[in-house]
Amino acid sequence: MSFWNFWTDPIGVADAWLRGLFAGWGMPEFWVSLLVSLIGIVVLVVFALVLDIMLVWVERKVVARFQGRLGPNRVGPFGLFQPFPDIVKLIIKEDITPAGADKVVFNMAPVISAMSVIILWAIFPLAARVYGTDLNVGVLYLIAAGAFGTLSVIMAGWSSNNKYALLGAFRSVATMISFEIPLVVTLLIPVVITGSMSLKAISEAQINSVPFFLVAPLAFLIFLISAIAELGRSPFDLNEGESEIVSGFHIEYSGMKFGWFYAGELLHSYTVGGLMGILFFGGWGWFGLEKVLPWLDTPFFGAISVLGKALIGYWIIMWIKYTVPRIRIDHMLAFNWKFLTPLSFALLMVMAVVHSLLKEQALWIYVPAMFLSNILVGWVTLEILRNNARQQRDAVKTPEPVAQH
Amino acid sequence: MPDATQVMFFLSAALILVSAVLVVTVRNLIHAALWLIATLFGVAMLYVLLEAGFLAVVQVVVYIGAIAIMFIFAVMLTRRDLLSQSPQTNANWPVALGVSALALVGIAYIVRGFVFSLERTPAPLTGDTLQMLGEALTSPSLFVLPFEVASVLLLAALIGSVYLAWNKK
Amino acid sequence: MQNPWIYIGLFLVIGIVVPVAPLIIAAVIAPKKPNPIKQSTYECGMETVGDSWVQFKAQYYVFALAFLIFDVETVFLFPWALSLNILPFFVVVEGIIFILILLAGLVYLWRKGMLEWV
Numbered sequence: 001m002s003f004w005n006f007w008t009d010p011i012g013v014a015d016a017w018l019r020g021l022f023a024g025w026g027m028p029e030f031w032v033s034l035l036v037s038l039i040g041i042v043v044l045v046v047f048a049l050v051l052d053i054m055l056v057w058v059e060r061k062v063v064a065r066f067q068g069r070l071g072p073n074r075v076g077p078f079g080l081f082q083p084f085p086d087i088v089k090l091i092i093k094e095d096i097t098p099a100g101a102d103k104v105v106f107n108m109a110p111v112i113s114a115m116s117v118i119i120l121w122a123i124f125p126l127a128a129r130v131y132g133t134d135l136n137v138g139v140l141y142l143i144a145a146g147a148f149g150t151l152s153v154i155m156a157g158w159s160s161n162n163k164y165a166l167l168g169a170f171r172s173v174a175t176m177i178s179f180e181i182p183l184v185v186t187l188l189i190p191v192v193i194t195g196s197m198s199l200k201a202i203s204e205a206q207i208n209s210v211p212f213f214l215v216a217p218l219a220f221l222i223f224l225i226s227a228i229a230e231l232g233r234s235p236f237d238l239n240e241g242e243s244e245i246v247s248g249f250h251i252e253y254s255g256m257k258f259g260w261f262y263a264g265e266l267l268h269s270y271t272v273g274g275l276m277g278i279l280f281f282g283g284w285g286w287f288g289l290e291k292v293l294p295w296l297d298t299p300f301f302g303a304i305s306v307l308g309k310a311l312i313g314y315w316i317i318m319w320i321k322y323t324v325p326r327i328r329i330d331h332m333l334a335f336n337w338k339f340l341t342p343l344s345f346a347l348l349m350v351m352a353v354v355h356s357l358l359k360e361q362a363l364w365i366y367v368p369a370m371f372l373s374n375i376l377v378g379w380v381t382l383e384i385l386r387n388n389a390r391q392q393r394d395a396v397k398t399p400e401p402v403a404q405h
Numbered sequence: 406m407p408d409a410t411q412v413m414f415f416l417s418a419a420l421i422l423v424s425a426v427l428v429v430t431v432r433n434l435i436h437a438a439l440w441l442i443a444t445l446f447g448v449a450m451l452y453v454l455l456e457a458g459f460l461a462v463v464q465v466v467v468y469i470g471a472i473a474i475m476f477i478f479a480v481m482l483t484r485r486d487l488l489s490q491s492p493q494t495n496a497n498w499p500v501a502l503g504v505s506a507l508a509l510v511g512i513a514y515i516v517r518g519f520v521f522s523l524e525r526t527p528a529p530l531t532g533d534t535l536q537m538l539g540e541a542l543t544s545p546s547l548f549v550l551p552f553e554v555a556s557v558l559l560l561a562a563l564i565g566s567v568y569l570a571w572n573k574k
Numbered sequence: 575m576q577n578p579w580i581y582i583g584l585f586l587v588i589g590i591v592v593p594v595a596p597l598i599i600a601a602v603i604a605p606k607k608p609n610p611i612k613q614s615t616y617e618c619g620m621e622t623v624g625d626s627w628v629q630f631k632a633q634y635y636v637f638a639l640a641f642l643i644f645d646v647e648t649v650f651l652f653p654w655a656l657s658l659n660i661l662p663f664f665v666v667v668e669g670i671i672f673i674l675i676l677l678a679g680l681v682y683l684w685r686k687g688m689l690e691w692v
Binding site: 033034037038041042045049087090091092093094095096097098099107110111114115118119121122132133134135136139140141170173174177178180181184185188191192195196197255256257259260329330333334337338341342345348349352353355356357359 | 578579580581582584585586588589590592593594596597599600601603604605606607608610612613631634637638640641644645648649651652655656658659660663665666669670673677680683684689690691
Binding site: 030102105135136137140141143144146147148150151154155158173177180195196197 | 435533
């Protein structure tokens with residue numbers, strides 16, 4: 001096992017070594033497989049949770065800088081160790097279950113919320129050969145994990161026996177399910193271009209050609225907006241309207257259960273940033289640099305590329321959250337059903353047509369054509385909106401002057 | 406020592422049967438909806454055992470992510486005092502018992518005449534089943550007409566539900 | 575990994591075990607001093623007014639219904655999207671017919687006023 005072998009294929013080498021070890025101890029084949037995958041899963045989950053802990057620090061520092069203050073800077077250099085006392089504090093807090101709450105459902109909700117985020121890491125490809133597993137229905141699996149998140153919100157809101165929690169949960173679920181339609185439709189667009197639903201295949205297709213945000217920029221924008229709404233982050237965070245319904249569906253949660261809701265939301269934001277990187281920004285490639293500099297083609301730098309893109313995506317989501325005020329629920333739902341859903345379906349139809357017509361052509365014809373079709377759809381949309389606004393303005397502008405001299 | 410597949414099958418079957426019984430007998434309607442979600446998840450596990458991964462994920466997305474949520478919303482639309490005070494059984498239970506016994510006898514009779522042999526089960530598909538599904542749904546010699554008619558069916562469901570909800574408003 | 579679904583199943587199990595572990599630790603370590611004031615439901619610092627049952631707006635149900643129909647539609651579109659690369663152009667036309675029929679449904683909802691919040 002040379003270092004170069006391990007450097008270019010860490011999972012394969014570790015897998016072979018562990019299997020050799022366990023088979024040498026005399027375990028039957030089935031249990032060897034099971035144990036090796038179990039170890040892999042535990043490593044991946046621990047990695048995701050350590051990232052989560054770091055994200056708490058990132059979140060608090062970034063929000064502080066946006067708001068013109070310093071953020072945590074006492075515990076460790078630059079406040080880097082702040083999340084650890086936070087975790088200790090959350091664990092030793094008293095667990096208050098409100099009177100009349102449904103105990104089983106109350107306790108299950110944060111667990112299901114955290115689970116729905118952790119299972120996303122099973123198919124998250126970090127590099128060419130570093131991933132949990134390669135599911136051939138990867139894109140739909142993401143939506144299925146989101147379904148569990150929606151479920152946990154209803155369970156939390158209903159079992160708290162609190163009318164604000166219930167209100168927050170209803171609004172939150174209405175938002176999350178409404179914005180799932182443009183999300184799924186824009187997820188269909190990389191599937192159309194690649195011809196496969198697996199995340200690994202989509203990344204590889206981008207590395208072999210161009211990143212998909214050049215091919216489908218409007219799809220990326222709609223995906224970003226819908227993903228922010230799915231996450232329940234500002235400007236769509238009616239469920240956590242601190243000034244309105246004081247934390248919405250997780251009012252009655254304290255201690256580590258609240259910790260799982262909070263940490264789950266941060267990890268979900270980061271994972272969605274990572275998915276944006278994988279689906280639209282080239283996955284583990286370095287935008288073509290790795291063909292020029294072959295040392296960038298190794299799993300370590302591939303993972304840095306994916307995690308870096310995830311961090312940039314997460315930063316964009318935070319940027320929007322801490323800059324823009326909250327949108328009202330009826331505006332939000334009208335925006336989704338009357339604007340985003342027809343727009344995303346129109347975009348899907350146009351891109352399917354252009355892709356089918358031009359899929360045989362060379363790259364330098366295909367990419368500008370798709371890009372221009374996106375611009376065309378965006379321009380037509382803007383014209384329709386401008387027309388609407390002009391009509392509404394004209395309807396108001398026609399009162400005649402009272403006195404005519 | 407049963408095979409791993411058999412163990413998973415027994416687990417899924419046990420989950421489905423126990424959850425289904427609990428859906429019908431539990432007092433609290435929201436708990437019944439949650440047990441329904443467990444049943445649907447068990448069915449998704451069965452689909453995975455049948456090597457239909459796409460259908461398993463579709464089961465979770467559509468059934469658990471949309472239909473179960475609609476159930477819960479519908480339960481919450483009812484007045485709260487209906488949640489736990491209504492009686493669990495009504496006076497027709499002897500008739501129900503008779504009909505279920507007849508159904509059981511009928512199913513047992515049909516199953517007895519069935520040959521469960523491995524030679525008669527169809528061979529699993531080889532190749533990329535997802536693309537084969539896509540081709541099957543869209544090529545004119547296969548199932549494209551049901552594909553389009555499905556959209557008309559969904560449109561009919563949409564219009565029907567609008568009609569129902571509209572009168573309530 | 576011959577079968578990715580075994581991996582996913584194990585991941586689900588670990589995904590449930592890992593969040594439960596700190597909760598169990600917290601249940602063991604944390605103090606337990608329940609009293610009725612602490613356990614009363616939260617209403618911005620005052621006593622709760624009225625029943626904790628809000629009248630459920632029927633509008634939520636309409637949105638859930640519209641979401642269900644469009645969700646099933648997008649699920650149908652996934653196999654269609656996969657076949658675009660291998661089958662000739664008329665497949666796109668079939669998909670467009672499918673989407674247009676359901677967009678007509680969305681326009682119907684819009685005109686009937688079902689998408690308003692009030």
